[in-house]
Amino acid sequence: MQATSDIDTDQAALAVERHDCPNCDAPAGSACRTRGGKTAAKYHTPRFVLVPALREELEIPVPADRHPGRAWKQGPALAVVPAPRTERPVRIGYAR
Template sequence: MQATSRRRGGHSSLHSTTESQLIRARDYGYSHKRVESHDCPMSTCAAPAGSPCRTGKGKVAIQYHTARFRLVPQLAKALNVPTPAVRKPGSAWAELPRPRNAGAETVGHARLGYARASTARQSLDSQLDSLTEAGVTRIFS
């Protein structure tokens, strides 16, 4: 355990790196369950909902891919979200059972889209069709 010294109000105190990591993980709460409720969008990983992210060598990643944990609004601004010890980071990756609510649309979220044409002769039809096909509920043009 690495320790650093900090000075507060004239008093010296020890603050370990491990303690700050635990505080950060505690602040996230059960973030791994929220992150794992989504499939990983990384093409090199493609871990299904319910399973941790994996490395290119087939091991459990030490942290979730940014593209995956940013799907959770509470974690969107986090720099990284570590994989908890219960998922055994560094061990051989195996698919875990999918949660019952995996793939369900998140309540309170809307898909927004934007379509544009550079000139008056161009048509928005193909863009509007693509956005509608993608499940966009509100389109701006």
């Protein structure tokens, strides 16, 4: 699945993982987690909307090399540590 016309799935995953997940508290450099602690199959929306090129996407799948569905473990350290965020998370919508 192509995330955008310019970014493939692996590049999208790397861009998403530059940010901590506000939904599951996965640290930068790691995939999102389920409530059971396993690696999620898709990144949580609040995380990938922080990447401007991916804001219009409906879902971003976690690449197979992150082992979705298996017990989560910390990924490798990032080569470049991102600067602390100054913007606030954006609420996309509300559902009941």
